[in-house]
Amino acid sequence: MIFLVGFILLSIGSALSQITVSVSPTASHPIPTTLWGQMYEVNAGDGGLYAELLQNRAFQQVAAGTSAALKAWYSVNSALLTVVNETEPVSSALPNALKVTVASDATGPVGFGNTGYFGMKFTAGNTYNASFYYRFPENPDFIGELNASLQTSAGNVLASTSVLVAGNQTSWKQVFVSLTPDITPDATDNVFVVTTDGAAASGLTINFAMFSLFPPTFKNRQNGMRIDIAEVSTLQAMKPSFFRFPGGNNLVCRGQNTASRWVWNTTLGHLVDRPGRSGDWGYINTDGLGLLEYLLWCEDLEMEPIMAVWAGYGLGGQSIAEDDLEPYIQSAIDQALFIYIAAARRAELGHPEPFKLTYVEIGNEVRPSLRIGRYGYRWNLYVTALQVEFPNLHFIATTFPFNPILDPTPTEYDVHVYQSSTWMSENSFYYDGFQRNGTKYFEGEYATTKNDQGVFPSTTRSTFQYSTVEAATADAVFMTGFERNADIVFAASYAPLLQVNASFFRTILHPNLVVFDAGAVYPSVSYYVQQLFGFYRGDEYIPSTLPARNGTVFWSVVRKTSVINRNDNATDVTFQLPFNVSNTATVTVLTGAKTSANTPSNPDLVLPQTSSIFTGSTFDYSAPPFSVNVLVLNID
Ligand SMILES: *C1O[C@H](CO)[C@@H](O)[C@H](O)[C@H]1NC(C)=O
Numbered sequence: 001m002i003f004l005v006g007f008i009l010l011s012i013g014s015a016l017s018q019i020t021v022s023v024s025p026t027a028s029h030p031i032p033t034t035l036w037g038q039m040y041e042v043n044a045g046d047g048g049l050y051a052e053l054l055q056n057r058a059f060q061q062v063a064a065g066t067s068a069a070l071k072a073w074y075s076v077n078s079a080l081l082t083v084v085n086e087t088e089p090v091s092s093a094l095p096n097a098l099k100v101t102v103a104s105d106a107t108g109p110v111g112f113g114n115t116g117y118f119g120m121k122f123t124a125g126n127t128y129n130a131s132f133y134y135r136f137p138e139n140p141d142f143i144g145e146l147n148a149s150l151q152t153s154a155g156n157v158l159a160s161t162s163v164l165v166a167g168n169q170t171s172w173k174q175v176f177v178s179l180t181p182d183i184t185p186d187a188t189d190n191v192f193v194v195t196t197d198g199a200a201a202s203g204l205t206i207n208f209a210m211f212s213l214f215p216p217t218f219k220n221r222q223n224g225m226r227i228d229i230a231e232v233s234t235l236q237a238m239k240p241s242f243f244r245f246p247g248g249n250n251l252v253c254r255g256q257n258t259a260s261r262w263v264w265n266t267t268l269g270h271l272v273d274r275p276g277r278s279g280d281w282g283y284i285n286t287d288g289l290g291l292l293e294y295l296l297w298c299e300d301l302e303m304e305p306i307m308a309v310w311a312g313y314g315l316g317g318q319s320i321a322e323d324d325l326e327p328y329i330q331s332a333i334d335q336a337l338f339i340y341i342a343a344a345r346r347a348e349l350g351h352p353e354p355f356k357l358t359y360v361e362i363g364n365e366v367r368p369s370l371r372i373g374r375y376g377y378r379w380n381l382y383v384t385a386l387q388v389e390f391p392n393l394h395f396i397a398t399t400f401p402f403n404p405i406l407d408p409t410p411t412e413y414d415v416h417v418y419q420s421s422t423w424m425s426e427n428s429f430y431y432d433g434f435q436r437n438g439t440k441y442f443e444g445e446y447a448t449t450k451n452d453q454g455v456f457p458s459t460t461r462s463t464f465q466y467s468t469v470e471a472a473t474a475d476a477v478f479m480t481g482f483e484r485n486a487d488i489v490f491a492a493s494y495a496p497l498l499q500v501n502a503s504f505f506r507t508i509l510h511p512n513l514v515v516f517d518a519g520a521v522y523p524s525v526s527y528y529v530q531q532l533f534g535f536y537r538g539d540e541y542i543p544s545t546l547p548a549r550n551g552t553v554f555w556s557v558v559r560k561t562s563v564i565n566r567n568d569n570a571t572d573v574t575f576q577l578p579f580n581v582s583n584t585a586t587v588t589v590l591t592g593a594k595t596s597a598n599t600p601s602n603p604d605l606v607l608p609q610t611s612s613i614f615t616g617s618t619f620d621y622s623a624p625p626f627s628v629n630v631l632v633l634n635i636d
């Protein structure tokens with residue numbers, strides 16, 4: 001069955017004269033299947049989408065001997081803890097280990113705990129897989145137990161298990177245990193603890209490396225994603241069609257040296273073989289969520305990867321000279337080869353089949369305000385070399401179109417915009433004036449971030465912490481422009497996608513689409529706009545009376561072949577349809593007070609509500625102030 005979808009939006013709650021929307025009998029252009037997707041940013045993985053519960057699990061990228069190296073770890077019963085540069089590291093990628101010394105007069109359980117990123121949620125009946133490596137560097141005459149447990153912050157043991165260890169274990173040995181709590185504590189300030197009997201182990205030194213603690217994951221993938229962030233009610237429910245990764249700011253090392261860039265092949269394989277890196281937003285990335293995990297995530301959500309490659313420049317102004325780019329270009333070629341050609345390496349990692357790859361983005365967000373060297377020669381050298389190897393790939397330029405002029409002429413541009421609600425609603429027609437000459441556009445990052453006339457980059461001070469109804473309706477106005485121009489706009493993703501609700505992570509940009517903490521996720525009002533557009537995505541765009549460019553009511557009409565429910569409501573906008581429709585239709589309305597936001601303390605303040613309306617070839621609909629309305633009409 002064919003149905004029609006109209007988006008109507010009142011961005012200002014003022015009184016309106018009657019608006020008449022006449023709908024064309026024929027579609028003007030198909031809507032690309034890639035239109036609505038997701039953009040991964042650097043604050044989304046560790047402690048977020050990536051389900052690992054322990055923070056600083058492998059002492060990656062920390063300076064041995066410092067107290068900072070012990071971040072998230074604490075001593076239990078006076079054990080002496082130090083992070084050391086191991087003489088026999090567990091792997092070449094992980095030089096550091098946790099050295100634990102038990103005092104000579106110790107009694108009772110002695111050891112250490114980890115507090116997680118911002119707490120840990122434990123649920124009765126779930127199995128938590130824990131693992132770690134240990135060794136006794138001094139070969140003591142000892143046989144005893146290591147006890148691994150999940151505990152509340154007050155020390156109530158929720159689950160525990162013990163393993164027998166012998167002091168002659170002088171080389172690294174990995175231990176796997178599973179822990180299943182039988183109660184769910186109310187709080188999330190829980191901990192993971194490892195102890196040994198102090199009296200038996202008095203005076204001993206034990207070294208530990210590469211810990212891990214995983215809850216059940218999305219689709220039960222090992223090393224996988226956090227279910228409540230990934231699942232039906234959040235990211236999956238957006239029905240995203242693409243995933244842009246590995247994150248804008250993972251592609252522009254912030255004032256750091258080139259060595260700290262994201263390097264695809266150091267994010268593969270066993271976790272002990274991943275060195276991690278000092279991230280661009282001021283915290284350490286484990287790289288546990290690496291290239292393969294991104295690709296599997298794409299498969300799990302049926303998203304197409306839009307993969308970016310590092311193009312030799314950083315936000316701090318660092319830039320690789322033209323003559324020195326060759327090895328980095330080779331690395332980009334190898335990255336693409338890995339994804340769909342180098343079967344042997346993929347097979348080794350459990351995925352012999354090639355992954356889908358159509359789009360490769362060269363770098364990230366080249367803005368004139370940033371002194372990041374010349375993009376022109378990078379674009380030329382990267383694209384020329386990649387095209388030889390991969391004639392079917394599309395390469396996306398990240399400069400503002402069309403400055404500077406690039407050679408070869410880009411067929412795709414990634415355009416970013418973080419703007420005020422006024423700017424967004426005035427720019428619904430942004431793409432209408434663009435030439436139709438074969439160049440396509442990817443709105444790879446956009447968000448309404450403030451209600452005044454701000455210009456990006458804006459200070460975060462004046463931007464919304466959580467998107468409001470005003471901001472979300474402005475996003476929707478801008479998005480109707482993508483549908484109308486979907487003949488040249490092939491993809492769009494709100495950014496950033498995820499933000500932890502804790503002071504742990506420095507929040508560089510906000511609002512974010514989904515906020516989360518250790519225990520829950522809080523989809524923003526803007527999230528529901530994305531979900532509505534994603535869920536009701538059309539196959540074809542149907543022209544209709546154009547909204548006023550600086551008006552307050554906007555709409556977009558699309559059609560697709562599918563079956564869905566129906567519904568009804570009343571006036572202000574009169575639709576004139578060139579087809580007969582069934583006499584009831586479904587309307588889903590997202591509305592609220594202009595300043596309302598979904599926050600951790602009031603997460604469900606603004607939710608889409610669905611009801612029925614009576615319809616016909618001509619019908620009236622009254623859209624509430626500040627609302628996004630999806631009308632679903634079945635064509636007879
Ligand atoms: C539209 O329907 C909603 C839900 O049934 C109702 O609350 C509202 O009053 C209706 N609006 C008008 C203008 O009738």
Ligand SMILES: *[C@@H]1O[C@H](CO)[C@@H](O)[C@H](O)[C@H]1NC(C)=O
Pocket residue numbers: 085086087095
């Ligand atoms: C760690 O020790 C090794 C040799 O044992 C040395 O080469 C390396 O520089 C040390 N690393 C640090 C960060 O001190």
Ligand SMILES: *[C@@H]1O[C@H](CO)[C@@H](O)[C@H](O)[C@H]1NC(C)=O
Pocket residue numbers: 109147148149157160161162195
């Ligand atoms: C592990 O230690 C905790 C806390 O001391 C204790 O309650 C528990 O019984 C121990 N578990 C095992 C399996 O030894």
Ligand SMILES: *[C@@H]1O[C@H](CO)[C@@H](O)[C@H](O)[C@H]1NC(C)=O
Pocket residue numbers: 143166167168169
């Ligand atoms: C280590 O100690 C255990 C327990 O005493 C013993 O069974 C084992 O044979 C020893 N291993 C070696 C290599 O000596």
Ligand SMILES: *[C@@H]1O[C@H](CO)[C@@H](O)[C@H](O)[C@H]1NC(C)=O
Pocket residue numbers: 129214215216217220221222223224
């Ligand atoms: C936990 O361990 C079990 C048993 O090895 C395994 O089947 C399961 O996939 C693991 N779960 C995760 C999330 O790694």
Ligand SMILES: *[C@@H]1O[C@H](CO)[C@@H](O)[C@H](O)[C@H]1NC(C)=O
Pocket residue numbers: 265266330331334
């Ligand atoms: C990654 O690739 C580079 C070549 O681009 C190579 O020198 C390096 O050894 C590789 N690293 C790993 C961990 O495979």
Ligand SMILES: *[C@@H]1O[C@H](CO)[C@@H](O)[C@H](O)[C@H]1NC(C)=O
Pocket residue numbers: 402409435437438439
């Ligand atoms: C398309 O039009 C833009 C803007 O006029 C121009 O810069 C670009 O080079 C054109 N692309 C092609 C492929 O002609």
Ligand SMILES: *[C@@H]1O[C@H](CO)[C@@H](O)[C@H](O)[C@H]1NC(C)=O
Pocket residue numbers: 500501502503600601
């Ligand atoms: C986290 O949520 C609490 C309410 O539960 C709120 O008071 C706090 O401001 C939030 N913090 C951030 C950074 O979002």
Ligand SMILES: *[C@@H]1O[C@H](CO)[C@@H](O)[C@H](O)[C@H]1NC(C)=O
Pocket residue numbers: 548549550
């Ligand atoms: C819309 O904006 C244009 C240019 O800014 C202005 O000339 C026009 O009067 C405005 N129209 C309305 C209805 O406000």
Ligand SMILES: *[C@@H]1O[C@H](CO)[C@@H](O)[C@H](O)[C@H]1NC(C)=O
Pocket residue numbers: 578579580
């Ligand atoms: C609507 O239905 C009527 C009665 O079946 C039919 O005569 C008319 O042609 C239809 N109109 C359209 C636009 O399909």
